[in-house]
Amino acid sequence: MYYKNILETIGNTPLIQLNRIAEGINATILAKLETPNPGNSVKDRMALKMIEDAEARGDIKPGGTIIECTSGNTGMGLAIASVVKGYKCIFTTTDKQSKEKVDILKAVGAEVIVCPTNVASDDPRSYYSIAERLSKEIPNSFWCNQYDNLSNRTAHYESTGPEIWEQTEGKITHFVVGVGTGGTISGVGKYLKEQNPDIKIWGIDTYGSVFKKYHETGVFDEKEIYPYVTEGIGEDILPKNVDFELIDYFEKVTDKDAAVYTRKLAREEGMLVGNSAGSAMAGIVQLKDKLKPTDVVVVLFHDHGSRYIAKIFNDDWMRERGFLDDELNVGDLIEKKQDKTFYSVQKTKTVREVMNVMKENDISQMPVMDNGTIIGSITETSVLNYILENPMNNTEKLVEAIMNEPFPMVKTDVPCSRLRQYINKEISAVVAEDKAGSKHVITNYDIIQAM
Ligand code: PMP
Numbered sequence: 001m002y003y004k005n006i007l008e009t010i011g012n013t014p015l016i017q018l019n020r021i022a023e024g025i026n027a028t029i030l031a032k033l034e035t036p037n038p039g040n041s042v043k044d045r046m047a048l049k050m051i052e053d054a055e056a057r058g059d060i061k062p063g064g065t066i067i068e069c070t071s072g073n074t075g076m077g078l079a080i081a082s083v084v085k086g087y088k089c090i091f092t093t094t095d096k097q098s099k100e101k102v103d104i105l106k107a108v109g110a111e112v113i114v115c116p117t118n119v120a121s122d123d124p125r126s127y128y129s130i131a132e133r134l135s136k137e138i139p140n141s142f143w144c145n146q147y148d149n150l151s152n153r154t155a156h157y158e159s160t161g162p163e164i165w166e167q168t169e170g171k172i173t174h175f176v177v178g179v180g181t182g183g184t185i186s187g188v189g190k191y192l193k194e195q196n197p198d199i200k201i202w203g204i205d206t207y208g209s210v211f212k213k214y215h216e217t218g219v220f221d222e223k224e225i226y227p228y229v230t231e232g233i234g235e236d237i238l239p240k241n242v243d244f245e246l247i248d249y250f251e252k253v254t255d256k257d258a259a260v261y262t263r264k265l266a267r268e269e270g271m272l273v274g275n276s277a278g279s280a281m282a283g284i285v286q287l288k289d290k291l292k293p294t295d296v297v298v299v300l301f302h303d304h305g306s307r308y309i310a311k312i313f314n315d316d317w318m319r320e321r322g323f324l325d326d327e328l329n330v331g332d333l334i335e336k337k338q339d340k341t342f343y344s345v346q347k348t349k350t351v352r353e354v355m356n357v358m359k360e361n362d363i364s365q366m367p368v369m370d371n372g373t374i375i376g377s378i379t380e381t382s383v384l385n386y387i388l389e390n391p392m393n394n395t396e397k398l399v400e401a402i403m404n405e406p407f408p409m410v411k412t413d414v415p416c417s418r419l420r421q422y423i424n425k426e427i428s429a430v431v432a433e434d435k436a437g438s439k440h441v442i443t444n445y446d447i448i449q450a451m
Contacts, residue, residue, distance in 0.1 A: 005084050010037055010044045010077075011159045015167040015298065020268040021261075021281060025288045027174075027295035032164055034302055035273060039076035041303035042160065046183050047077025049155035050144045051085065060142040065090060068144045069131045072101030073232070073303050078144065079108040090134060090141075092127035097231065100307050118227055121237055146181045147239035156187025164188060164298050165195050172199055174297040176284055178233035178276035179203040179211055179250070182242025184300060189246040203250045204276070204283040206258075209234025211242070212250035229255035229321065232276040232302060249287075257282040259323045262305065262312045272305035275312060328450055330419070330432045331412035334440045336450040342439045344369045345378065347400040354399050355383050365428045365443065368403045374439075376403030379428055407431045407441065416447055423447075 003009050015030050022029040034042035054060045065088040066078050075091040082089045089110035093102060094117040102112050115127040123129060135143035146152050164172060175192055177185050189201040205211040208228035213221050225236045230253075262278025265271045280299050291297065311317050318324040334340070344367045345354050358364065358380055368376035378399055386402050408422045410430045419442070422430045429443045 006038045007048055007081060007084050010048055012163065013037065013042075015164065016271075018269055018281075018299075021264050022284075025284065025291060026293045027288075027291040027297050029284060029297045029299065030168065031269075031271065031277075032160070032167075032298055032300040033271065033273070034300065035304040037077075039073065039080050040306070041073035041076060041274075042156075042184060042300065043073035043302070044077035044080065045159050046146065046152040046155035047074055047144075048081050049158070050146065050149055050151040051078065051081050051087075051142075053151040053154075054142050054144070060087065061140055062086060063140065064088070065138050065141040066144060067091075067131050067135045067138070067141050068146065069093070069127045070105075070146070072097055072105060072307065074144075074146050075105045075110060075112070076108065079105055079110045083109060090138075092131045092134075094127050096227075098307055098311055100310060104307065146183065147235075147237065147241060150241060152181055152183030153187035153190070153241045153243070156184050157191050158187075160184065160300070161188040161191025165192060168296055168298060170195065171296045172196075172298050173295045174200045174202060174291070175300075176202045176280055176287075176297060177204065177300040178280050178302065179205060179242065179247075180233045180235060180276075181239045184302070186241055186243040186246055188300070190243065193246060200248045201246055202283070202287065203247045204233060204280045205250045205252045206230045206234030206279070207252050207254060209252075210236060210238065212252050214238065215244050215247060215250050230258045230275055230279055231308075232274065233279060251283045251287055253279045253282045253286065255321070256323045257286075259312050259318060259321075261285070262308070263318075265301075266305060266313070271301065273301040274303035274305055274308055276303070277301035278312070328416045329412065330410055330414045330416075330430075330442060331434070333416065333442050333446050333450050334412065334432065334434055337440065337446055338449075340438075340440065342441065344374075344439075345399055346370070347375060347398065347403070349399050350395055351383055351386050351397045351399055351402060352395045354378055355387065358383065364445075365407075365441065367407060367431060367439075367441065368399055374406045374409075374431065376400070377405065377407045377429070378403050409433075410442075416450075419447065 013034050013036050015032055018029040037044040066082055067090050069092050079089050091110050092113045095114050096117040105112050119126050121128045135141050179185050185203050192199045206228050208226045210224050213224050258279035261282040265273050343363050347368050347370050364380040367374045407429045410432050412432050429441050433439050
């Protein structure tokens with residue numbers, strides 16, 4: 001058996017149980033993983049449907065141009081379908097999207113126009129306005145308009161919804177998914193509620209988007225709108241594809257939690273998926289108290305993580321946004337130290353006495369103290385050098401005379417990666433004070449032991 005072209009491979013994606021990441025959630029959590037689609041996202045389904053419906057209506061004829069505003073995934077689906085069907089593609093996107101997403105669209109033959117993110121949708125520079133203008137200027141062109149084109153949600157009503165119903169043998173109790181155009185949630189939600197009206201449909205929204213407040217109050221509040229990092233979900237408009245009646249509840253997830261959970265999905269489930277998948281997963285964790293052991297929750301993961309390699313899966317990008325707090329800090333190093341004694345010497349001790357303390361306790365450096373205050377530091381190397389150079393009088397000489405500068409003091413929340421700024425060939429340790437006020441010496445050895 002073989003497929004006649006790539007478009008025939010769209011859909012029939014797997015449903016996979018989540019295990020480690022779902023520990024602590026008292027329900028069965030199943031992921032509808034959309035990455036096996038040829039464009040690596042769920043959007044292949046609706047892209048093909050929008051084109052087929054346009055063809056059936058006569059809105060696009062052979063050799064025509066497909067125009068769309070797309071953050072990448074819809075564009076990928078449209079571009080693949082256009083390659084097979086012989087259309088040209090022009091996409092408008094925003095400068096918020098990953099560079100990879102733009103490059104990948106060009107790879108499948110599309111022209112991509114990158115527009116500013118922080119302008120209103122009716123601004124002539126917005127990706128929405130530019131797509132609209134091009135569709136008027138270019139003959140035999142079709143602007144898909146995934147926000148208001150209801151072929152979008154119909155695709156999910158016809159394919160994604162029935163697949164989930166069959167794969168769960170009708171046992172699904174909750175469907176959870178990130179909401180952008182609303183096509184996925186509305187199409188799947190409508191199909192599932194027709195089979196069983198008790199199934200709960202939960203939408204995942206971002207901070208900076210209008211959906212949740214509009215759903216709960218009927219108010220379109222412009223004050224809810226501000227720039228955010230999460231890609232693919234949340235809107236500053238009300239797309240026609242969002243059927244608010246079908247949605248039981250919206251949960252907002254922060255940019256940070258979305259990013260952190262995207263990483264967790266890769267590391268704990270082996271699922272390299274995109275930003276909105278992490279958002280949806282974090283949303284389920286936030287809502288876990290509403291679930292019970294007999295519940296069967298299906299969460300849909302829209303796209304592939306390879307499109308976020310320069311962002312979510314890049315440590316520097318995560319750190320710059322304050323999204324990385326799984327990194328060990330000085331406080332963690334103190335916790336992990338087996339021997340938490342603060343070894344130090346009074347300035348009045350002799351070099352020989354210092355050497356004995358070091359030998360007995362197997363340590364290589366110590367702060368030098370004067371009445372409870374750190375006034376200097378002494379290392380194994382300086383002690384050894386002195387003893388070798390002065391074999392006769394090391395029992396008399398006071399450590400004060402050969403000590404170095406005190407070790408730098410650091411706070412317990414300093415991440416390990418920043419310790420490189422302090423610890424080097426000359427400075428072999430730092431000192432930190434814990435919450436109880438006890439001092440601790442941290443050395444390279446402690447960092448290596450903690451890793
Ligand atoms: N996640 C990603 C990565 C997306 O590209 C989109 C589409 N904007 C969504 C989620 C939201 O899906 P929908 O548009 O069907 O609501």
